[in-house]
Amino acid sequence: MSEKSRFEYVREGAKTRDGVDIVYYEPNLPPGSKAERRMVRLVAFMLLLSGLAALIFVAAYIWWPFTDFPATDGWEYKPGNSFMKGYTPILGLSLGLALFLIGFAVLIWGKKLMPHEIALQDRHDGGSDPEERKLTGNTLAFIGEEFGLGRRPLLKVALLAPAAGLGAAALAVPVGMLIKDPHNPDELFRTGWSPEANGGKMVRMMREDMTPIRPEDVSIGGQITAFPMTADGLGATNKYADSPVLLIRLRPKDAEFLRSQLHHHPVNVGGMYGDLVAYSKICTHAGCPASLYEQQTNLLLCPCHQSQFKITENARPVFGPASRRLPMLPIELDGEGYLVARNDFNGVPVGPAFWEKPAA
Known part of the structure; x- marks a missing residue:
């Protein structure tokens, strides 16, 4: 008789201890297959592009106007200047692309890399006891390891790109103001x-x-x-x-x-x-x-x-x-x-x- 797989142990434990009956469970793509690796690379590529687009937004917001005009001109749009005409479109396109790519990557991740699952659980009064909570935590850790990030380290690294890029974009306004005119620390107080x-x-x-x-x-x-x-x-x-x-x-x-x-x-x-x-x-x-x-x-x-x-x-x-x-x-x-x-x-x-x- 063959030994049970880890998933079978998890399913049995979930049913007997938590009352969770996993009635249907099927990966979208065979684990370790070429199709799965190809999809992982696609998601990672989109996450990296998202981070790059967000960094382009930050660079354009902070340095684009400043490199063309002295600080006294600030962020003012110059209608006759071809260099400045692309400033606003670049900001919109780069930030929009960053958000679109991270959203599309998450969508593909959920549709292609996460398994199909149907689970049923009887409702009960009150909270779960400590042992059941521990078991649930171990179950979630197993699912994350088998079908989430644990087996796909490339996605772990790729997630850092949009996190860093969009985080920098959120700080671009206050940081950009200080970088734009670093010799005037009273910029935030002057009207x-x-x-x-x-x-x-x-x-x-x-x-x-x-x-x-x-x-x-x-x-x-x-x-x-x-x-x-x-x-x-x-x-x-x-x-x-x-x-x-x-x-x-x-x-x-x-x-x-x-x-x-x-x-x-x-x-x-x-x-x-x-x-x-x-x-x-x-x-x-x-x-x-x-x-x-x-x-x-x-x-x-x-x-x-x-x-x-x-x-x-x-x-x-x-x-x-x-x-x-x-x-x-x-x-x-x-x-x-x-x-x-x-x-x-x-x-x-x-x-x-x-x-x-x-x-x-």
């Missing part, structure tokens, strides 16, 4: 209100139509969305999408109360001009425009997820998912009577996309 965006001079506040703003333009209890009047004239465009602020004229008593609260958030001390205060319009939860101002309660509402900020308490979040204050822009008057930003947001990051958020 269009920085004097660097205006030739070293303080930046005026302007409306969307590029007209500068005077204090008398804002009525008591009123508010205006203000943009930086940068030297390149792009202060109200996507280039400075992190820069819009809400300029509010508080009622005299409310303004006085806010001034008494500034010491609780020292970075805001001296940031007001008279009864005027300017806060970033970018919600610190998900980056939506927080612009619904209710003057009776001095609450600023973000319409996306209902976060509310108390304007007279340094824009402290009082409701909703936002957990950080809105940064205050320090403002004053220039020699011609126009409102200007004295400097940027005093080193406080704008919006939600930041991994080292200061305490609220």
